[in-house]
Amino acid sequence: MPIIAADLVRQVKSAIQSLYSVQEVEAIAYLFVEMSTGAIRMDCHLGKEVEQPKDWEQVLARLATHEPWQYVLGKGWFRDRIFELNPHTLIPRPETEELVDLVLEKITPNKTTCKVLDVGTGSGCIAISIALEALQAQVSAWEISPEAQTQAMQNATSLGAKVTIELQDVFQWSTRSDSETWDIIVSNPPYVMFQEASQMEKHVTDFEPGLALFVPDANPLIFYQVLESMSSKHLKQDGWIMLEINQALGQETKALFSTNRWKNVELKQDFHGKDRFVIAQRDI
Template sequence: MASTARPLYQQLSRNITAYPPEEAREMAFMLLDHYFGLRKADVLSDKPLPANRTEPDWFRVIERLNRQEPIQHVIGTTIFCGLEFEVSPDVLIPRPETEDLIRLIMHDFGDEMERPVSVLDIGTGSGCLAVTLARFLPQSDVTGWDVSEEALTLARRNADKLNADVNFQIQDILNVPAGGVGQFDCVVSNPPYVTRSEAAQMDRNVLDYEPDMALFVDDADPLIFYKAVADFAAKHLSDKGMCYVEINERFGDDTKAVFSERGFSQVQVYKDIHGKDRTVRASR
């Protein structure tokens, strides 16, 4: 086994064969960063590997990657908004596009850091949105809902590791009790929005390893969760409250209409870094 970074990086890149070479190289960088704390510059300058390192089972790591298991599952974590989150097959892996929700919320509420802001994250999964907002808005009162006990267990671990105060609850947005929920200044959600008919175009590393219930909706009613979120927010947002959702790029105008039809004003669709409709922001 190599004693410096560059030969190991080259060996890993060659052996990751299930992906195009450019992706394989990025994965090799991620592995060296995760296991040895070596950045790209360290690898390219061929720094020595840490003397007290614990070598992973590289054969097993490569085998899992070549089965197209997500690298985030192999190493057990991912980075979201600069914070390291534990992930597992029980939750969606946080995507860079989802960070757009955080940017929008911080734009609107960042100046409110001196007063309490009540936040609800619907379908919290790993807790990436709820935990990040609890960290970035330290005076906030953050609640995270999910229908999965396994997801909530993971979200609580992430909150504990990142010193975030979040109240996680099991709750189904499609069946919210009539009373006792309270009011919120900010409601945010990244709900299931991939239609079943889109599955044929998706990669194995998503289809085989991430939870169906967090990904898919029926083609017959692809906006079911947005209708539920908008109905809930219309009743439970404070007077100057805001609602933010991540969306299917195919349904930007349709999702905007869901909120407009329920009395929201200033409903805006925002594009992601790829120029695709990705988020909707709606105010009371």
């Protein structure tokens, strides 16, 4: 049924106006309509007619429960590409795009091959982006969730990226062959403490997968500890590990790499100026 695109925008705004800030409501409404119908903001201002999306009332009802628009649509943006999502994959975030930039900076343009491993790939956004933007990279990824692995494989296929995605629990890394090594290991692992959940937005805590978000309050660095151990064995000499981190635990995470196994250890900030990444280079 044809409908004016601006009317769809107004309906989305009405459904979510009590859930987000005024600026967020505006941004979400226009983006949602664009991704649902193809009508950009200018089309809405010009009174363009579009076909009303299927099950529109149901869609609005889901948005009104605080369900993230990315899950309602089943897709989201990352580095100017659309990634399909499901409830077992985290919604890609702008900060993680910066993590990809850090990896790309370490890939030597004239090097024949650079082996990269993404641990906990989720939707595959990190691994796939690296594979598409550094053609000399040989990219593989690990994921513990079968549903997330399936989604990542579908994204790799639809986006034309050559990425090997395996089901692998990082805590079982010692089962891998000692001869299996990488030039770069990258990860955005779970790092949110359960005690932080009360400070988080409802659309995150109620809908995004806890398996990919939360860590025990008593041992919030559990994933970084295992990643440090695994990388010290499976990174090549002078290889890099690059991690997204909990901003509240920057110095503690950096300290894990303050041993003679590592050099050039850095705590880096994101575009908000918050501690967000730790990188380190294997020494011995």
